[in-house]
Amino acid sequence: MNVREAIESRRSIKKFNGQPVTKEQVVEIVQAGTWAPNHGTREPWRLVGAAGGKMDRIVDAIKEVAFPKWREMSGEELDVALAKFRLPGAVLFVVVPEDARQKERLEDFGAVSAMIQNMQLAAWEMGIGSCWKTPPFIDHPKFRSTLGIKPGERIISMLQLGHFDEAPKAKERKPAEEIVTFFE
Ligand SMILES: Cc1cc2nc3c(=O)[nH]c(=O)nc-3n(C[C@H](O)[C@H](O)[C@H](O)COP(=O)(O)O)c2cc1C
Numbered sequence: 001m002n003v004r005e006a007i008e009s010r011r012s013i014k015k016f017n018g019q020p021v022t023k024e025q026v027v028e029i030v031q032a033g034t035w036a037p038n039h040g041t042r043e044p045w046r047l048v049g050a051a052g053g054k055m056d057r058i059v060d061a062i063k064e065v066a067f068p069k070w071r072e073m074s075g076e077e078l079d080v081a082l083a084k085f086r087l088p089g090a091v092l093f094v095v096v097p098e099d100a101r102q103k104e105r106l107e108d109f110g111a112v113s114a115m116i117q118n119m120q121l122a123a124w125e126m127g128i129g130s131c132w133k134t135p136p137f138i139d140h141p142k143f144r145s146t147l148g149i150k151p152g153e154r155i156i157s158m159l160q161l162g163h164f165d166e167a168p169k170a171k172e173r174k175p176a177e178e179i180v181t182f183f184e
Helices: 003-009 023-033 056-065 068-072 075-086 102-125 141-147
Strands: 046-050 090-097 129-133 153-162
Touching: 003 102, 023 090, 023 102, 046 056, 056 075, 056 141, 068 075, 090 102, 102 129, 102 153
Parallel strands: none
Antiparallel strands: 046 090, 090 153, 129 153
16 A cells, blocks of 8 residues: 555544554554654654453543443443453553644644654555544543643543544545635
8 A cells, every 4th residue: 555545545444343542553553653754853752552352441441530430331232332342452541742843833733643643544455444532531631640641741642543444435525626725
């Protein structure tokens, strides 16, 4: 797969089939991520997550903070409600420092965003789908503390990784001519 093919064919995968993604695969994906451009080679990223389908601790942490209604559920009903967190084969919470200086903070957010895109493309080439998600619980103090997120750090993405049976259709993009202004 060449770069352009990967960029254009990658889709956000929201329905995973439960097959695990191994720690080794996740490490390979993260390593590809680290080649993202980043100012001053600050490499302003770290990641916390789970692989090999070992989602229990992460799903428990989500269960505690996400929806009060889950506390009244049990058995199959609860399993169904939690399936979208259990079915990815791996998950990464991508963490960025929140630099007190605005310029550096924006640069770091930009660099980590590029890193996430790199990971999504590398995973895609390996036949592994992904979705960058930003559910509200990523900022929940209890969830942050369970994951060991320090003051001055922010979770920028819950990146779900996993195998899938079908990729969704692409959402059309605007033609480039519409969004570029050339000065002559
Ligand atoms: C910053 C960011 C946050 C996102 N948050 C969510 C989310 O919370 N839930 C979700 O289903 N998709 C989320 N997405 C994925 C987008 O919905 C997806 O990229 C978009 O629909 C385009 O689809 P494609 O990636 O297949 O081209 C997010 C993407 C980005 C870049």
